[in-house]
Amino acid sequence: xxxACLMDTRLFNWKSQCLxxxxxxxEKGGEVRYGLIPEEFFQFxxxxxxxxxxxxxxxxxxxxxxxxxxxxxxxxxxxxxCILSVIIYGVKKYGPAVAAFADKLNEEKVATxxxxxxxxxxxxxxxxxEEKKEQWRVEGCSYLFDAKRNNVAMSLETNYRERLLTVxxxxxxxxxxxxxxxxxxxxxEQDHMIQWVExxxxxxxxxxxxxxxxxxxxxxxKALSKSVQAAx
Amino acid sequence: xxxRRAAVKAIDWAAFAERVPPNQRAMFNxxxxxxxxxxxxxxxxPEKPPAIDWAHYKAAVAKAGMVDxxxxxxxxxxxxxxxxxxxxxxDAQEKEAAKSxxxxxxxxxxxxxxxxxxLQTLRNMIPFxxxxxxxxxxxxxxxxxxxxxxxxxxxxPIADL
Numbered sequence: 001x002x003x004a005c006l007m008d009t010r011l012f013n014w015k016s017q018c019l020x021x022x023x024x025x026x027e028k029g030g031e032v033r034y035g036l037i038p039e040e041f042f043q044f045x046x047x048x049x050x051x052x053x054x055x056x057x058x059x060x061x062x063x064x065x066x067x068x069x070x071x072x073x074x075x076x077x078x079x080x081x082c083i084l085s086v087i088i089y090g091v092k093k094y095g096p097a098v099a100a101f102a103d104k105l106n107e108e109k110v111a112t113x114x115x116x117x118x119x120x121x122x123x124x125x126x127x128x129x130e131e132k133k134e135q136w137r138v139e140g141c142s143y144l145f146d147a148k149r150n151n152v153a154m155s156l157e158t159n160y161r162e163r164l165l166t167v168x169x170x171x172x173x174x175x176x177x178x179x180x181x182x183x184x185x186x187x188x189e190q191d192h193m194i195q196w197v198e199x200x201x202x203x204x205x206x207x208x209x210x211x212x213x214x215x216x217x218x219x220x221x222k223a224l225s226k227s228v229q230a231a232x
Numbered sequence: 233x234x235x236r237r238a239a240v241k242a243i244d245w246a247a248f249a250e251r252v253p254p255n256q257r258a259m260f261n262x263x264x265x266x267x268x269x270x271x272x273x274x275x276x277x278p279e280k281p282p283a284i285d286w287a288h289y290k291a292a293v294a295k296a297g298m299v300d301x302x303x304x305x306x307x308x309x310x311x312x313x314x315x316x317x318x319x320x321x322x323d324a325q326e327k328e329a330a331k332s333x334x335x336x337x338x339x340x341x342x343x344x345x346x347x348x349x350x351l352q353t354l355r356n357m358i359p360f361x362x363x364x365x366x367x368x369x370x371x372x373x374x375x376x377x378x379x380x381x382x383x384x385x386x387x388x389p390i391a392d393l
Contacts, residue, residue, distance in 0.1 A: 024362040113360045116372075124351045131340045131347075138333045140251030145326040147248070148261055152318045153240050154270040159314040161277040168281035171306055175284070175299070179292045202267050 004052040031039040037054070045053040205213075245264065252260045284306070289300045358373045369376045377387035386393065 033339075110360050116337050117354060117357065118362075121351060121354050123349045124354070128344055128351075131344050134238075134253075135337050135340050137251045137253055138336060140248060141246040141329050141333055142326075143243060143251070144263075145322060145329070147243055147267060148322050148325075149319060150240050150243065151267055151270055152316065152322065154267075154274050156314050156316055157240075158270065158274045158277060160311070161274075161279065163311045163314075165277065165281045167309065167311060171302060172284060175289045175293065175302065178295065178298065179289070182292070182294055197277065 033042065034037060037058075042054050049056070066073070166190070249260065284303075286299065286303050287300075293299050353371065358367060360368075363371070379387055383387055
């Protein structure tokens with residue numbers, strides 16, 4: 001895992017041609033004690049001197065430097081102590097907050113990039129779907145031409161039937177006209193004849209005949225009234 | 233007589249309607265109404281007109297020979313069938329349409345292949361945390377900065393920042 005990556009850091013430098021895929025860069029740097037001394041040093045000394053070994057070494061070295069005045073304590077030492085203590089206090093107190101803030105910034109950048117990628121993937125997928133759908137749609141073009149041909153056939157058929165019907169109607173009209181003409185003529189002739197007969201009959205009634213017929217009518221009426229009186 | 237009836241093919245209007253894209257709906261509706269109107273007219277007309285009762289007219293009409301003449305001419309009359317001018321055009325149209333649809337389907341398939349390829353590259357991309365700028369330009373070619381066109385930083389028009 002992490003230690004394998006650390007062991008590999010040397011390989012990055014002397015291999016001229018990188019083999020793909022490179023392992024990703026490690027998330028955190030090497031473990032360090034007191035912010036200064038890497039953990040490997042303690043591990044290195046552990047087999048020989050145990051847990052306290054490096055501390056003894058450190059303390060001894062420090063005392064040696066101070067007592068032999070290889071490191072001289074002067075005003076700069078005081079300044080260094082003050083400055084370093086302030087710096088360490090600041091880092092210890094606000095370090096995590098700043099780190100979180102920086103991480104958040106990075107997170108946002110990565111998140112936008114990821115969003116772009118997902119967006120692209122989704123749009124590509126929908127585009128593929130749409131294309132497939134359009135292909136399916138286009139397959140239905142045979143329907144269109146069938147419908148058109150149907151229309152043509154139907155209109156031809158309709159036209160033909162209309163023509164037949166027209167012929168029939170025309171012929172029938174003419175025949176009916178002849179028949180109606182004949183009927184009308186006969187009726188007119190009949191009416192005319194009846195009128196003429198009536199007129200001639202009326203004309204032929206002479207005054208003499210009228211008197212005679214009226215006298216006959218009176219006689220008949222008298223006879224009738226007698227028979228009626230008798231009946232009553 | 234039998235040859236004239238070009239068969240009226242049954243059309244599945246529901247399936248047809250499904251395949252119509254929304255921007256061509258109006259045309260489809262016009263076609264359908266026209267089709268419906270024609271079929272209604274067709275259904276209203278009888279296939280053959282009723283037969284004329286020649287015997288009745290022969291007895292009724294006094295003019296000699298008129299009915300016989302009419303009958304002879306009527307049975308001899310051949311009503312011309314309407315000439316079909318459109319079916320050839322429709323067939324030509326259909327061929328053209330078949331060709332253009334084949335082309336469209338080809339182009340569409342090519343596009344789909346392109347999209348599939350891009351999709352694959354995107355899916356197999358390494359995560360952003362492990363990318364360098366070179367890797368980014370590989371995965372998203374549109375992010376590459378054109379150093380020939382804009383040789384000075386920021387290598388793109390200021391408006392695009």
